[in-house]
Amino acid sequence: MKRLWGSNGIAFGPDGRLYVAQFLAGQISAVDVATGDVEVVVPQGGPVQSPDDLAFGSDGSMYITDLVPGWVWRRSPAGEYSLVSDQVAVPNGIATVGDRLFVNEMKLDGRVLELFPDGGDPRVLADGLMMGNAMQLGPDGCLYYPHMLTGQVFRVPLDGGAPELVAENVHEPVAVRFDRGGVLMVLSRGDAGFVTRIDLAGGERTIVRSGVLGLDNAAFDNENRMFVSSFASGGIAELHPDGRTRQIVAQSRVGPYGVAVSGGRVHVADHYTLVNGDKREMFVFVHGVAAADGFLHTASQYGDVRTYDLADGSVRMRASGLNRPVGLAVREDGVLVVAEAGAGRVVAVDGDDAVTVLAEGLACPVDVAFDGDTGYVSDEERGAVLRLDDGSPVVEGLSAPQGLAIRDGEVLVVETGERRLLAINPPTGETRVEADNLAVGLPPGVTRTDPALFTHGMPGVPRPFAGLAVEPDGTLHICANAEGGVLRLSPVDGRQTSGSVVDEG
Structure with missing residues (x-):
């Protein structure tokens, strides 16, 4: 599938x-909504780095907002790319009206702009946006767009004029869409999946709860069927007027990144959400996760380390201001140990939330693991697994080692550059391949520029991280971040393993 x-x-x-x-x-894919078939049409590794929205021109050209680098692209019907503009900060919402092209900015004090593919400076239609997003031309000839942070929807005439407030107190608006009958639909990005229908003439509202976590966008076909996407859970669903959904493309993980196992449940750090078994909750750019004694410990792209109580759902801030923390582990004494990739350090967070440095001067530490008192760290850029106490290498010459775990005294590491799992004997450095052809990292031959962590205050595209966790019986869980799932490797004939995807969304 x-x-x-x-x-x-x-x-x-x-x-x-x-x-x-x-x-x-x-990348950009095309979906046949009748069959669910998916085809990648704009692959990774090309000029487009982080496509967030798209629209089609009257000649069949595809226009794409490339959010992180701040580019807007035109892809011709023949598949040729040309840069329309590099003068838009955090471009997100995009709309075409005949041969005209409009985009907005997903940032504080953002703008709505008209762009000119054949040349010319952008024209500002509106400013002061509190994070814009998906927008569309209304039946009255005005462009409608949300202010995500203020719960408002505005409209502005295409040829200029003051923006007009259309609706306020809308729940977390992320997209403004019109159905084929001209009814205004506002999608909410929260965990309830609200869609608010607004009668533009009378102002009456009807709210439908779809249950789609993290709605992102919508499109209507010629039969006025509504299809929705989700930034938090992926997939494509048909949304019926009463809130019922029919999945066209199955949901999946959007990473995933870190993984942990406790009490027979798999916990996944999936950038926008934290997954606990069959339960998924919105979290803030979560990448690392560790589990112990009824608690989950997470690390986020924002530099936070938090502890989540599985019993009562409370969340406690443990550390903040770290530079791209990724993998973390719980030491035998209960201290959290975190790989701080952006600072080249490994830090400890004690029971009083004091942060101390355990190791520094590393190139890019991404995960940590403990066998009793002995700690190990994977350094992705150095291509090594190191002992945490003295920095000495256990093994070197690896290609992008990431997720770490301990099993029966051996160190297991996901070598993403070679798409395989290795078992290492720490005293000798002897290495054995446990599994290969894993769906981790980028596809062979594809490279992506590592963008700035934040652009105009917005998170960039995170570097992939293939987390690894081990159960007491030796079963392994690997974040298959090249296909949006978690792979389970069960022991067979001693060390050899057989795999199956067990967590797809």
Whole structure:
């Protein structure tokens, strides 16, 4: 079964397929809504880095907002790319009206702009946006767009004029769409999946709860069927007027990144959400996760380390201001140990939330693991697994080692550059391949520029991280971040393993 590995902006193309921008995956796919078949049409490794929304021009050209670098692209019907603009900060929402092209900015004090593919400076239609997003032309000839942070929807005439407030107190608006009958639909990005229908003439509202976590965008086909995407859970669903959904493309993880196992449940850090068994909750750019004694410990792209109580759902801040913390582990004495990749350090967070440095001067530490008192760290850029106490190498010459775990005295590491799992004997450095051809890291031959962590205050595209966890019986769980799932490797004939995808969304 093909999955989308995250889904953001969507629009029907001239061929009748639904085109899906995949921000974290760095690609665009086309979906046949009748069959659910998925085809990648804008692959990774090309000029487009982080597509967030798209629209089609009258000649069949695809226009794409490339959020992190701040570019807007035109892809011709022949598949040729040209840069429309590099003068838009955090471009997100995009709309076409005949041969005219409009985009907005997803930032504080953002703008709505008209762009000119054949040349010319952008024209400002409106400013002061509190984070714009998906927008569309209304039946009255005005452009409608949300202010995500203020719960408002505005409209502005295409040829200029003061923006007009259309609706306020809308729950977390992320996209403004009109159905084929001209009814205004506002999607909410929260965990309830609200869609608010607004009668523009009388102002009456009807709210439908879809249950789709993290709605992102919507598109209507010629039969007025509504299809929605989700930045938090991926997939494509048909949303009926009463809130019922029919999954067209199955949901999946948008990473995933870190993984932990406790009490027979798999816990997954999936950038926008924290997954606890069959329960998924919105979290803030979570990448690392560790489990112990009824608690989950997480590390986020924002530099936070938090502890989540599984019993009562409370969350406690443990540390903040770290530079790209990724993997973390719980030491035998209960201290949290965190790989701080951006600072080249490994730090400890004690029971009083005091942070101390255990190791520094590393190139890019991404995960840690403990065998009793002995700690290990994987250094992705150095290509090594190191002892934490003295920095001496256990093994070197690896290609992008990431997730670490301990099993029966051996150190297990996901070598993402070679797409395999290795078992290392620490005293001798002897290495054995446990599994290969894993769906981790980028596809062979594909490279992506490592963007700035934040752009205009917004998170960039995170570097992939393939977390690893081990159960007491030796079963392994690996974040298969090249396909949006978690792979389970069960012991067979001693050390050899057989695999199956057990967590797809």
